Amino acid sequence: MAERGRGWARAVRGLLLDVSGVLYDSGADGGVPIAGSVEAVRRIKASGLKLQLCTNETQATRESFVRKLRALGFDIAVAQVTAPAPAACHLLRERGLRPHLLVHDDLVPEFAEIDKTNPNCVVLGDAAENFTYANLNEAFRLLIGMEKPVLISLGKGRYYKETDGLKLDVGAYMKALEYACDIQAEVVGKPSKRFFESALAELGVPPEQAIMIGDDIVNDVGGAQQCGMRALQVRTGKFSFSSLSNPGTVKEGCSFREGYST
Amino acid sequence: MAERGRGWARAVRGLLLDVSGVLYDSGADGGVPIAGSVEAVRRIKASGLKLQLCTNETQATRESFVRKLRALGFDIAVAQVTAPAPAACHLLRERGLRPHLLVHDDLVPEFAEIDKTNPNCVVLGDAAENFTYANLNEAFRLLIGMEKPVLISLGKGRYYKETDGLKLDVGAYMKALEYACDIQAEVVGKPSKRFFESALAELGVPPEQAIMIGDDIVNDVGGAQQCGMRALQVRTGKFSFSSLSNPGTVKEGCSFREGYST
Numbered sequence: 461m462a463e464r465g466r467g468w469a470r471a472v473r474g475l476l477l478d479v480s481g482v483l484y485d486s487g488a489d490g491g492v493p494i495a496g497s498v499e500a501v502r503r504i505k506a507s508g509l510k511l512q513l514c515t516n517e518t519q520a521t522r523e524s525f526v527r528k529l530r531a532l533g534f535d536i537a538v539a540q541v542t543a544p545a546p547a548a549c550h551l552l553r554e555r556g557l558r559p560h561l562l563v564h565d566d567l568v569p570e571f572a573e574i575d576k577t578n579p580n581c582v583v584l585g586d587a588a589e590n591f592t593y594a595n596l597n598e599a600f601r602l603l604i605g606m607e608k609p610v611l612i613s614l615g616k617g618r619y620y621k622e623t624d625g626l627k628l629d630v631g632a633y634m635k636a637l638e639y640a641c642d643i644q645a646e647v648v649g650k651p652s653k654r655f656f657e658s659a660l661a662e663l664g665v666p667p668e669q670a671i672m673i674g675d676d677i678v679n680d681v682g683g684a685q686q687c688g689m690r691a692l693q694v695r696t697g698k699f700s701f702s703s704l705s706n707p708g709t710v711k712e713g714c715s716f717r718e719g720y721s722t
Numbered sequence: 723m724a725e726r727g728r729g730w731a732r733a734v735r736g737l738l739l740d741v742s743g744v745l746y747d748s749g750a751d752g753g754v755p756i757a758g759s760v761e762a763v764r765r766i767k768a769s770g771l772k773l774q775l776c777t778n779e780t781q782a783t784r785e786s787f788v789r790k791l792r793a794l795g796f797d798i799a800v801a802q803v804t805a806p807a808p809a810a811c812h813l814l815r816e817r818g819l820r821p822h823l824l825v826h827d828d829l830v831p832e833f834a835e836i837d838k839t840n841p842n843c844v845v846l847g848d849a850a851e852n853f854t855y856a857n858l859n860e861a862f863r864l865l866i867g868m869e870k871p872v873l874i875s876l877g878k879g880r881y882y883k884e885t886d887g888l889k890l891d892v893g894a895y896m897k898a899l900e901y902a903c904d905i906q907a908e909v910v911g912k913p914s915k916r917f918f919e920s921a922l923a924e925l926g927v928p929p930e931q932a933i934m935i936g937d938d939i940v941n942d943v944g945g946a947q948q949c950g951m952r953a954l955q956v957r958t959g960k961f962s963f964s965s966l967s968n969p970g971t972v973k974e975g976c977s978f979r980e981g982y983s984t
Contacts, residue, residue: 591855593890600881600890618902619862628855628862628902635901636894640880 474510474665476542476656476684477501478674479517480620481697484532486519487623491532494696498533505535512663513541514656514672516615516649516679518585518630519564522546542659544614544649545570548583551648557610559583562599562633564590581610584637584645586617586630596636603641611637615649617679621698650676651683660687675699736772736927738804738918738946739763740936741779742882743959746794748781749885753794756958760795767797774925775803776918776934778877778911778941780847780892781826784808804921806876806911807832810845813910819872821845824861824895826852843872846899846907848879848892858898865903873899877911879941883960912938913945922949937961 480486483497504511513536517525522545526538545567552559558575561568563585571583582599603609617629634645649655660667667688674680675697684691693699742748745759766773775798779787784807788800807829814821820837823830825847833845844861865871879891896907911917922929929950936942937959946953955961 587855589855591858593849593851593853596853596894597888597890600894601888604881604888618904619866626859626863626866628859628898632858632862632898632902636890636898639897640890640894642880 471669472509472671473669474512474660474663474671475504476512476514476659476663476670476672476689478650478672478676478680479513479515479529481675481699482673482694483513483529483534485621485623485697489623490528492623493532493534501534501536510663510665511540512659514650514659514674515541515543516586516617516630518544518567518614518649519588520566521570524566539662542655542662544655545585547655547658548612548614548648549574551612552581552583557581557612559612560599560602561585562590562595563587563614580606581612582637583612583614584630584634585614587633588627591628591633596633600637600640603637603643609641609643611641611643611645613645613647613649615679616645616647616651617676619698626698650674650679651686653683653687656683656687656689660689733931734771734933735931736774736922736925736933737766738774738776738921738925738932738934738951740912740934740938740942741775741777741791743937743961744935744956745775745791745796747883747885747959751885752790754885755794755796763796763798772925772927773802774921776912776921776936777803777805778848778879778892780806780829780876780911781850782828783832786828801924804917804924806917807847809917809920810874810876810910811836813874814843814845819843819874821874822861822864823847824852824857825849825876842868843874844899845874845876846892846896847876849895850889853890853895858895862899862902865899865905871903871905873903873905873907875907875909875911877941878907878909878913879938881960888960912936912941913948915945915949918945918949918951922951 484491484493522538522541522543526536526541529536552574558579560579560582561571564587567585579602582603603611613630613634616631616634618631619626619629638645660670663670670689672680672684672689672691675694677693681691681693746753746755784800784803784805788798788803791798814836820839820841822841822844823833826849829847841864844865865873875892875896878893878896880893881888881891900907922932925932932951934942934946934951934953937956939955943953943955
């Protein structure tokens with residue numbers, strides 16, 4: 461078993477890390493690093509392992525997100541972050557889609573170069589306080605008025621943990637609009653296979669030599685496994701033991717660790 | 723066919739009428755009657771047919787709802803209205819449940835006699851402007867913190883029509899909380915069989931001698947059929963032809979009519 465364990469570890473050349481709930485707990489105050497995580501990132505980099513952050517963060521542009529992480533002590537570059545908004549812009553251009561945005565104010569600059577006149581789709585992010593009844597109705601009316609409604613959701617998370625408690629994530633609002641319009645959203649971000657493939661391409665490591673580390677059993681662990689990667693679930697962030705009893709399509713055998721203690 | 727038509731009509735002794743989209747289009751201004759509907763109600767009553775309004779209205783107490791309808795010209799008494807909030811109060815008492823309310827401010831008085839301390843369930847109504855991110859999070863946190871989360875939804879409509887356009891209904895927010903908490907809500911109101919049975923009991927007519935008239939193919943037509951009644955869908959309110967192509971579990975053979983022209 462010890463031999464097998466070392467062989468397993470030797471085959472790993474790169475790590476994909478989720479951010480919220482793994483490196484830090486987000487919050488209105490900018491959030492706080494999870495104990496040991498700054499040192500963990502430093503040691504990963506020192507070890508020669510390749511590192512890419514794979515996040516569904518959509519409350520800020522990648523640039524301001526990285527500024528925040530650097531202020532918290534993480535030595536991370538913008539190119540080391542794979543996030544849904546740039547991936548969505550790529551998709552919008554590819555398909556000639558003009559979005560109506562229901563996203564956080566701080567994410568809007570990511571879509572600066574995208575034509576938003578006469579919208580023919582809705583892009584939904586973690587809009588937080590922008591999830592008002594009026595804004596939801598506006599997005600709903602646009603969708604229900606389209607011959608073929610196109611709803612693009614930046615992730616489909618159920619909830620996440622901030623410093624002041626759990627918060628509803630974009631997936632809950634995606635479900636509300638899906639139900640109201642009787643449609644299925646297209647998810648850009650974890651757990652989409654295409655999104656993990658982009659992250660692996662940026663990491664420069666094939667799936668069998670990479671490990672995804674996250675706190676979400678479906679979006680992090682399940683999504684990575686669907687892509688042929690191994691995955692670890694941390695017990696920080698929104699982790700709860702009850703999530704283990706109903707992991708959906710996640711394979712058995714994923715490992716767990718307690719915080720960042722070594 | 724003419725004979726059969728007359729026989730069919732002769733067997734009818736009572737009508738259940740949906741209200742929003744059938745008798746009037748609601749709105750911030752109190753709403754406006756649909757052309758011909760005041761006269762239609764007058765003629766139904768003059769004909770000797772029994773009449774009960776069967777509504778999922780949860781933006782007001784039954785008393786104030788009836789006041790509004792009377793101001794619009796409808797000769798209706800409070801006892802002629804079957805609505806979800808009184809049915810929910812019955813259920814809460816029956817099961818010793820203490821609700822946290824996420825409902826419209828004007829509905830709160832319906833729950834005046836109900837113990838709301840230390841909530842062990844969430845009651846969700848058409849809260850409209852009260853569907854803020856903060857209020858949704860509060861309901862979500864209560865549910866996710868319960869050992870066995872109980873979410874009671876006053877209806878599960880997708881949307882409805884107000885004078886200034888379509889609006890998201892309670893069902894969309896029910897789906898958001900169901901998804902976030904991985905639970906199934908209990909629906910009080912249409913299309914629940916128990917709710918239609920209460921309305922029929924108040925009407926005093928067995929299902930085979932009653933007809934439900936509404937603009938919602940699932941909640942009005944489908945729900946009534948599940949209860950052994952026949953149902954008609956009007957082409958007012960939120961009716962759209964596209965809804966006919968995907969009626970879900972609704973049986974074939976429901977009839978339609980255009981507005982209230984005779």
